[in-house]
Amino acid sequence: xxxxxxxxxxxxxxxxxxxxxxxxxxxxxxxxxxxxxxxxxxxxxxxxxxxxxxxxxxxxxxxxxxxxxxxxxxxxxxxxxxxxxxxxxxxxxxxxxxxxxxxxxxxxxxxxxxxxxxxxxxxxxxxxxxxxxxxxxxxxxxxxxxxxxxxxxxxxxxxxxxxxxxxxxxxxxxxxxxxxxxxxxxxxxxxxxxxxxxxxxxxxxxxxxxxxxxxxxxxxxxxxxxxxxxxxxxxxxxxxxxxxxxxxxxxxxxxxxxxxxxxxxxxxxxxxxxxxxxxxxxxxxxxxxxxxxxxxxxxxxxxxxxxxxxxxxxxxxxxxxxxxxxxxxxxxxxxxxxxxxxxxxxxxxxxxxxxxxxxxxxxxxxxxxxxxxxxxxxxxxxxxxxxxxxxxxxxxxxxxxxxxxxxxxxxxxxxxxxxx
Amino acid sequence: xxxxxxxxxxxxxxxxxxxxxxxxxxxxxxxxxxxxxxxxxxxxxxxxxxxxxxxxxxxxxxxxxxxxxxxxxxxxxxxxxxxxxxxxxxxxxxxxxxxxxxxxxxxxxxxxxxxxxxxxxxxxxxxxxxxxxxxxxxxxxxxxxxxxxxxxxxxxxxxxxxxxxxxxxxxxxxxxxxxxxxxxxxxxxxxxxxxxxxxxxxxxxxxxxxxxxxxxxxxxxxxxxxxxxxxxxxxxxxxxxxxxxxxxxxxxxxxxxxxxxxxxxxxxxxxxxxxxxxxxxxxxxxxxxxxxxxxxxxxxxxxxxxxxxxxxxxxxxxxxxxxxxxxxxxxxxxxxxxxxxxxxxxxxxxxxx
Numbered sequence: 082x083x084x085x086x087x088x089x090x091x092x093x094x095x096x097x098x099x100x101x102x103x104x105x106x107x108x109x110x111x112x113x114x115x116x117x118x119x120x121x122x123x124x125x126x127x128x129x130x131x132x133x134x135x136x137x138x139x140x141x142x143x144x145x146x147x148x149x150x151x152x153x154x155x156x157x158x159x160x161x162x163x164x165x166x167x168x169x170x171x172x173x174x175x176x177x178x179x180x181x182x183x184x185x186x187x188x189x190x191x192x193x194x195x196x197x198x199x200x201x202x203x204x205x206x207x208x209x210x211x212x213x214x215x216x217x218x219x220x221x222x223x224x225x226x227x228x229x230x231x232x233x234x235x236x237x238x239x240x241x242x243x244x245x246x247x248x249x250x251x252x253x254x255x256x257x258x259x260x261x262x263x264x265x266x267x268x269x270x271x272x273x274x275x276x277x278x279x280x281x282x283x284x285x286x287x288x289x290x291x292x293x294x295x296x297x298x299x300x301x302x303x304x305x306x307x308x309x310x311x312x313x314x315x316x317x318x319x320x321x322x323x324x325x326x327x328x329x330x331x332x333x334x335x336x337x338x339x340x341x342x343x344x345x346x347x348x349x350x351x352x353x354x355x356x357x358x359x360x361x362x363x364x365x366x367x368x369x370x371x372x373x374x375x376x377x378x379x380x381x382x383x384x385x386x387x388x389x390x391x392x393x394x395x396x397x398x399x400x401x402x403x404x405x406x407x408x409x410x411x412x413x414x415x416x417x418x419x420x421x422x423x424x425x426x427x428x429x430x431x432x433x434x435x436x437x438x439x440x441x442x443x444x445x446x447x448x449x450x451x452x453x454x455x456x457x458x459x460x461x462x463x464x465x466x467x468x469x470x471x472x473x474x475x476x477x478x479x480x481x482x483x484x485x486x487x488x489x490x491x492x493x494x495x496x497x498x499x500x501x
Numbered sequence: 502x503x504x505x506x507x508x509x510x511x512x513x514x515x516x517x518x519x520x521x522x523x524x525x526x527x528x529x530x531x532x533x534x535x536x537x538x539x540x541x542x543x544x545x546x547x548x549x550x551x552x553x554x555x556x557x558x559x560x561x562x563x564x565x566x567x568x569x570x571x572x573x574x575x576x577x578x579x580x581x582x583x584x585x586x587x588x589x590x591x592x593x594x595x596x597x598x599x600x601x602x603x604x605x606x607x608x609x610x611x612x613x614x615x616x617x618x619x620x621x622x623x624x625x626x627x628x629x630x631x632x633x634x635x636x637x638x639x640x641x642x643x644x645x646x647x648x649x650x651x652x653x654x655x656x657x658x659x660x661x662x663x664x665x666x667x668x669x670x671x672x673x674x675x676x677x678x679x680x681x682x683x684x685x686x687x688x689x690x691x692x693x694x695x696x697x698x699x700x701x702x703x704x705x706x707x708x709x710x711x712x713x714x715x716x717x718x719x720x721x722x723x724x725x726x727x728x729x730x731x732x733x734x735x736x737x738x739x740x741x742x743x744x745x746x747x748x749x750x751x752x753x754x755x756x757x758x759x760x761x762x763x764x765x766x767x768x769x770x771x772x773x774x775x776x777x778x779x780x781x782x783x784x785x786x787x788x789x790x791x792x793x794x795x796x797x798x799x800x801x802x803x804x805x806x807x808x809x810x811x812x813x814x815x816x817x818x819x820x821x822x823x824x825x826x827x828x829x830x831x832x833x834x835x836x837x838x839x840x841x842x843x844x845x846x847x848x849x850x851x852x853x854x
Contacts, residue, residue, distance in 0.1 A: 224742045224744075228742045231748075232654050232744065235646045235650035238642075238643050238646035239647045239650045239663075242643050242667075242714055243667075246711070249673075249711070250673075253677065253681065300576050300579050303572065303573050303576025303577060303579075307570075307573035308577060310573075311573055320581060321578070321580060324580045324583075326837070327834065327837070328580055328583060328584050330768055330833055331587060331772075331833070332773070332774070332830070333772065333774060334772065334826070334829070335587065335772070337805075337809075338594075338809075338826045341809070342590040342593070342594045342823070343586065343590050364580060365580075368580070393566055393569075393570075415672075418672045419672065422672070422673070422675070422677070423674070423675075424675070424775050425806060428810075451676045451775075455775065455779075458676075458680045458684075458779055474677050474680050474681075477674060482669060485669050486669060489665055489668070
């Protein structure tokens with residue numbers, strides 16, 4: 082019988098091989114790395130590891146006391162897994178290598194596709210399975226081994242999530258950074274956005290956001306104050322809450338339709354229509370965050386103020402609102418972040434792609450970053466706009482993300498400060 | 502002696518009566534006014550009522566107070582009015598299409614051909630549902646394990662950094678996702694699966710799945726972390742491992758919260774416009790067979806966004822697009838209603854804790 086130390090070292094090697102294979106698979110899947118010689122190495126090492134795992138399973142099957150938590154049932158599972166892995170690896174050595182056609186209805190996935198997609202995917206799955214088997218052997222099939230392998234899977238999914246979100250941000254930053262120059266930020270777009278900059282779009286987005294705040298802040302704060310300070314929980318508050326919840330569930334394109342039907346006939350395609358629509362859209366965010374921060378103000382503050390003879394309104398103005406203000410501002414900033422990035426609500430109500438200058442009155446149409454990006458994206462492949470599109474995407478992303486970072490930082494700062 | 506005399510007889514009777522009346526008044530006013538004014542104005546009212554000048558001040562104050570209250574009430578009602586207006590205007594603009602085409606033909610029609618005034622939106626609904634289902638498979642398959650990892654397994658230091666980071670990503674504008682999907686995802690899927698352009702329901706599903714990830718992760722994480730610690734401690738004290746506790750105690754307890762998160766995410770995904778407009782394609786048809794994710798299609802939102810620009814105001818096409826909007830709104834509302842019901846049940850379940 083092998084000593085425990087050797088078994089441990091072997092199991093660590095197996096875990097390493099499994100994870101390495103799946104990482105190589107991911108790299109091949111996303112970056113078109115031809116596996117080549119690595120391909121031979123990975124499938125050989127997978128085959129060897131599966132043989133080791135299988136033999137460990139067979140040995141333990143006849144001598145279940147070798148591992149602490151081993152049972153015959155678990156060993157059968159292990160042996161079957163290792164056989165499947167070994168078979169798949171062998172298949173990669175022979176038939177899948179040259180002329181194995183995988184027919185998915187009428188999509189003939191040919192050799193190139195296999196190299197790009199199927200084989201990397203197989204490597205990822207097989208690698209993870211091998212790694213889990215290694216973990217199970219390392220912890221001798223006890224409860225602990227279940228826990229470790231489950232945590233390994235959870236960790237892998239977290240990595241995938243962070244990786245896929247991170248890679249999107251990274252791509253935009255890397256590709257967009259090249260397009261951003263002083264001229265790009267300060268000039269008007271020319272020739273359908275292929276030349277020039279995005280200055281009017283930035284200004285237009287700022288105007289729209291300011292307009293949205295002017296509409297939404299008084300309404301939102303008023304609603305929140307009414308709900309928390311004036312009205313006892315009952316039918317009225319319930320109705321208002323249902324309305325606020327429904328408003329937050331309305332898809333952004335429906336806001337666009339609404340604006341098209343109600344505001345455009347009256348105000349035309351203008352800054353005013355767009356601001357009102359965006360304001361309505363961010364209303365629920367502002368109401369919710371303000372309400373939360375109002376509720377966080379202790380009852381004793383209000384009672385103290387009222388006991389001194391102050392009226393309700395005086396109490397709200399002088400005592401309740403000041404400590405609730407940071408929360409309210411956070412909500413507003415989050416709302417700004419959302420309003421700045423939305424395209425669908427303003428598409429037909431406020432923005433134009435060209436000819437839009439910096440508006441002089443609220444009845445003028447504006448240009449906006451998200452809509453500009455949409456139009457540029459539609460032109461990709463017909464005109465040379467890719468560079469400007471990446472630049473616009475980066476500016477928009479940075480604008481929205483920095484607004485959100487600021488809001489969250491503000492919230493955390495005041496959360497620490499306000500303890501009673 | 503003298504004092505006693507004064508207080509006996511008429512005077513004492515008068516004083517007693519006054520006290521009684523005041524007491525009664527006090528009780529009545531207390532009951533009536535306490536909730537609205539905090540109860541503290543009452544003392545002043547009784548006190549000042551002996552001084553006319555102050556009474557006027559009181560009245561002015563009351564008027565101002567009630568004016569402020571009315572103002573706040575009006576702002577609070579505004580959201581009800583907005584929701585009502587959204588419904589009213591959408592139905593008003595959409596109804597000509599329902600009238601002309603017929604509601605049943607409109608919803609079950611297989612063909613959308615604007616020049617011939619043929620409007621059927623069944624393909625749009627089917628494609629929307631397909632994309633949403635695919636997106637949820639991606640978002641739940643990756644998002645829920647991530648939420649469990651963040652709330653139960655990851656060390657606190659990691660969690661403090663990662664959770665705000667993931668929440669931050671929920672704010673990335675959908676048009677940015679659409680742009681990335683158009684440039685990277687479609688470009689990748691096309692050659693990989695030997696498709697014409699790479700625009701497909703699959704592309705939309707993957708993109709919306711990635712978009713929904715931050716929401717699903719952060720809401721599920723919240724649902725898991727509200728499970729009372731006593732439950733976990735009890736399970737751990739009985740000798741269960743951390744993973745057994747998660748599997749048998751924490752996850753089942755948080756399940757309805759996670760379900761609500763998923764349904765909310767579905768509502769978001771089905772109403773998402775910009776990303777799907779760019780990556781799914783614009784051919785209005787049901788894929789054959791209907792689960793073929795490699796086909797192009799056109800969901801509800803992309804139809805509205807794609808055609809509204811060229812539809813003349815007041816034409817039947819314009820009204821039909823509003824009809825699509827009404828359908829979308831109804832689907833989203835049903836989903837939100839289900840999420841709301843699940844959430845309410847959750848609150849009842851943990852209400853006592």
